[in-house]
Amino acid sequence: MSLGLFREAISLFRVMGTSYCASNRPPQATACNGSGMSKSNNVYKDAYNRCLRLLDETRSLPSEPELGTLLGVSRTTVRTILARMEETGLIAWNKRAKTVLREPHPDDFFPEEETDTLAEIIERSFMRRLLAGGAEAGMQINELELAREIGVGTTSVREFLIRFSRFGLIEKRRNSHWVLKGFTRAFALELTEIREMFELRSAAAFAALPQDSAVWTDLDRLEDEHRQLASEIVTRFNEFSELDERFHRLIHRASHNRFIVDFYDVIAMIFHYHYQWNKAQERERNEVAIGEHLVYIDALKSRDLGKVDAACRKHLKSARQTLLTSIPESRLPQKS
Amino acid sequence: MSLGLFREAISLFRVMGTSYCASNRPPQATACNGSGMSKSNNVYKDAYNRCLRLLDETRSLPSEPELGTLLGVSRTTVRTILARMEETGLIAWNKRAKTVLREPHPDDFFPEEETDTLAEIIERSFMRRLLAGGAEAGMQINELELAREIGVGTTSVREFLIRFSRFGLIEKRRNSHWVLKGFTRAFALELTEIREMFELRSAAAFAALPQDSAVWTDLDRLEDEHRQLASEIVTRFNEFSELDERFHRLIHRASHNRFIVDFYDVIAMIFHYHYQWNKAQERERNEVAIGEHLVYIDALKSRDLGKVDAACRKHLKSARQTLLTSIPESRLPQKS
DNA sequence: ATAATGTCTTTTATCGTGAAAAAACAGTTT
DNA sequence: AAACTGTTTTTTCACGATAAAAGACATTAT
Numbered sequence: 242m243s244l245g246l247f248r249e250a251i252s253l254f255r256v257m258g259t260s261y262c263a264s265n266r267p268p269q270a271t272a273c274n275g276s277g278m279s280k281s282n283n284v285y286k287d288a289y290n291r292c293l294r295l296l297d298e299t300r301s302l303p304s305e306p307e308l309g310t311l312l313g314v315s316r317t318t319v320r321t322i323l324a325r326m327e328e329t330g331l332i333a334w335n336k337r338a339k340t341v342l343r344e345p346h347p348d349d350f351f352p353e354e355e356t357d358t359l360a361e362i363i364e365r366s367f368m369r370r371l372l373a374g375g376a377e378a379g380m381q382i383n384e385l386e387l388a389r390e391i392g393v394g395t396t397s398v399r400e401f402l403i404r405f406s407r408f409g410l411i412e413k414r415r416n417s418h419w420v421l422k423g424f425t426r427a428f429a430l431e432l433t434e435i436r437e438m439f440e441l442r443s444a445a446a447f448a449a450l451p452q453d454s455a456v457w458t459d460l461d462r463l464e465d466e467h468r469q470l471a472s473e474i475v476t477r478f479n480e481f482s483e484l485d486e487r488f489h490r491l492i493h494r495a496s497h498n499r500f501i502v503d504f505y506d507v508i509a510m511i512f513h514y515h516y517q518w519n520k521a522q523e524r525e526r527n528e529v530a531i532g533e534h535l536v537y538i539d540a541l542k543s544r545d546l547g548k549v550d551a552a553c554r555k556h557l558k559s560a561r562q563t564l565l566t567s568i569p570e571s572r573l574p575q576k577s
Numbered sequence: 578m579s580l581g582l583f584r585e586a587i588s589l590f591r592v593m594g595t596s597y598c599a600s601n602r603p604p605q606a607t608a609c610n611g612s613g614m615s616k617s618n619n620v621y622k623d624a625y626n627r628c629l630r631l632l633d634e635t636r637s638l639p640s641e642p643e644l645g646t647l648l649g650v651s652r653t654t655v656r657t658i659l660a661r662m663e664e665t666g667l668i669a670w671n672k673r674a675k676t677v678l679r680e681p682h683p684d685d686f687f688p689e690e691e692t693d694t695l696a697e698i699i700e701r702s703f704m705r706r707l708l709a710g711g712a713e714a715g716m717q718i719n720e721l722e723l724a725r726e727i728g729v730g731t732t733s734v735r736e737f738l739i740r741f742s743r744f745g746l747i748e749k750r751r752n753s754h755w756v757l758k759g760f761t762r763a764f765a766l767e768l769t770e771i772r773e774m775f776e777l778r779s780a781a782a783f784a785a786l787p788q789d790s791a792v793w794t795d796l797d798r799l800e801d802e803h804r805q806l807a808s809e810i811v812t813r814f815n816e817f818s819e820l821d822e823r824f825h826r827l828i829h830r831a832s833h834n835r836f837i838v839d840f841y842d843v844i845a846m847i848f849h850y851h852y853q854w855n856k857a858q859e860r861e862r863n864e865v866a867i868g869e870h871l872v873y874i875d876a877l878k879s880r881d882l883g884k885v886d887a888a889c890r891k892h893l894k895s896a897r898q899t900l901l902t903s904i905p906e907s908r909l910p911q912k913s
Numbered sequence: 914a915t916a917a918t919g920t921c922t923t924t925t926a927t928c929g930t931g932a933a934a935a936a937a938c939a940g941t942t943t
Numbered sequence: 944a945a946a947c948t949g950t951t952t953t954t955t956c957a958c959g960a961t962a963a964a965a966g967a968c969a970t971t972a973t
Binding site: 614615616617640641642652656672673695729730731732733736752753754 | 927
């Protein structure tokens with residue numbers, strides 16, 4: 242058994258004790274240029290793009306504070322956006338008057354990749370490596386190397402790892418490195434155990450909500466969306482993951498417990514990357530899930546706790562199964 | 578109703594919309610000197626102090642690596658410690674020979690406050706302010722101000738807040754400040770709801786553990802400690818909080834679920850500060866709790882799931898009650 | 914041959930700094 | 944007066960730099 246297969250191991254994770262540096266790769270700056278850049282203006286760029294889409298609909302833009310709340314940014318950023326729109330001849334701007342001069346052209350938009358948060362960039366890089374295989378449990382994570390590889394500062398990587406640690410996939414050794422705990426079967430089982438506990442309780446709370454609660458109309462709307470999607474499943478099957486998250490979050494919110502609601506972040510994150518990773522029988526899986534959701538919704542509307550419990554259990558069981566089958570217990574060293 | 582009472586509000590938290598800066602206080606550097614200090618050597622100082630205590634027991638110190646594992650630090654730090662011990666005439670150091678020359682004197686020790694982690698310093702400062710009253714839900718938390726007040730860099734404060742956010746007491750507004758959610762009755766209820774769910778499950782798992790599992794001897798040891806403490810409760814009642822944590826952690830560990838085990842950090846943190854804050858009837862409360870623990874332990878040893886469930890429920894209910902009574906629902910503006 | 918010590922390199926923890934973005938303040942317009 | 948625009952101040956975000964601490968390598972002693 243040669244050591245060749247270990248050489249393929251990605252450089253960021255390091256086998257306990259021994260260290261492998263895949264340093265034949267040049268130090269590439271993926272996200273940022275090499276200069277002493279302090280902070281990217283992605284907030285502005287993203288808001289600018291979204292503002293462009295607004296331009297199609299109206300002949301003139303609203304007031305600055307209104308635009309701010311609409312785009313979710315401060316007035317300072319709004320003014321930067323307006324300034325540029327004036328510059329590029331998209332609008333005429335004089336105090337309150339912001340009249341649209343022309344329709345936005347595709348290359349008025351900032352490129353998609355420049356609108357991402359640093360945190361998103363780091364998360365994607367990190368998860369790609371985590372799921373790309375070769376990331377065995379017990380490996381060390383090196384902040385400095387990770388930062389260099391992604392092309393960002395160490396502080397951002399540190400903060401990311403701290404935030405990420407609540408997902409239970411990594412752990413910090415005091416005054417030392419982080420340790421990868423691995424995306425293992427054990428992890429999936431522990432995750433789903435909590436999920437089932439929390440969702441059963443939330444679903445029961447949901448069913449007990451008074452008839453005039455706003456959740457029932459939300460539920461009706463979601464039911465419609467499910468039926469819509471079911472009828473067009475052949476072409477739109479990949480839209481399920483987003484609907485799935487909205488549905489389960491609605492249920493969890495009925496618990497009125499911040500720990501339960503927050504825990505859905507862990508689930509959502511795992512399933513998000515799981516959906517990206519495991520495309521096998523995606524359509525069939527989603528079709529089944531939609532069916533289960535509809536039964537589940539029906540049970541909720543009946544307000545019959547027994548039916549709710551059964552429908553919830555059934556769906557969660559198959560969700561767990563889906564997750565489990567996509568995780569090989571131990572990534573055996575594949576012969577090449 | 579004058580605004581006087583608001584002026585007493587601590588400067589770090591800011592009422593939504595309006596801002597109050599208690600800036601008559603000089604910018605005090607509590608933790609660090611003002612100079613461009615990068616990193617304190619608290620790891621070394623703490624390990625040095627612990628090493629001093631070792632000196633009492635032996636005539637000569639073990640090898641460097643051994644000392645390292647014993648103190649939980651690297652050999653680099655061990656050598657720094659030895660170097661100083663030689664300098665101050667505590668030991669004679671020549672290669673492997675590290676003979677103790679004299680007993681450590683009280684002022685050989687570094688002052689306690691210099692051995693704390695930055696994270697601990699920040700947490701204490703933050704919690705003191707949080708519990709000191711005047712910290713209403715909805716207030717803003719200012720990283721910069723917090724950092725200046727404690728006398729540390731903003732990075733450390735940011736990292737602390739990120740770590741702290743998992744306790745559910747604060748929340749981040751994107752691209753903006755943190756918001757205090759408050760140590761309210763609602764918080765306590767949500768926390769205890771999860772705690773009860775997790776502990777009931779863990780306790781059941783515990784009782785189902787095979788007879789030869791190591792936990793049973795751990796449990797016996799804890800039972801002894803409980804009886805010891807019960808018999809000397811008049812003088813040692815304040816030692817209960819530490820025992821309480823060890824006991825509950827042992828039970829939670831039986832769940833073999835990282836999310837359950839990790840959640841105990843939230844509980845431990847809250848109870849830690851709660852114990853410091855609410856000293857009313859401390860002895861009586863602890864006495865009752867010890868009694869409940871003993872019943873609980875007995876139930877576990879009986880391996881009778883019904884008894885375990887009942888004992889666990891009973892204890893958790895009174896723990897919740899204790900926590901709740903120490904939280905006034907709404908801190909009404911007190912007339913002065 | 915194993916396990917220690919002595920030396921050198923790498924990584925982590927923390928700070929100050931500067932640009933982006935938010936927020937506060939001041940002056941205008943309806 | 945209320946809501947907007949113009950201007951200034953603060954705060955957040957992210958970086959590079961530096962001391963502490965960890966870790967790796969080379970050498971020496973049992």
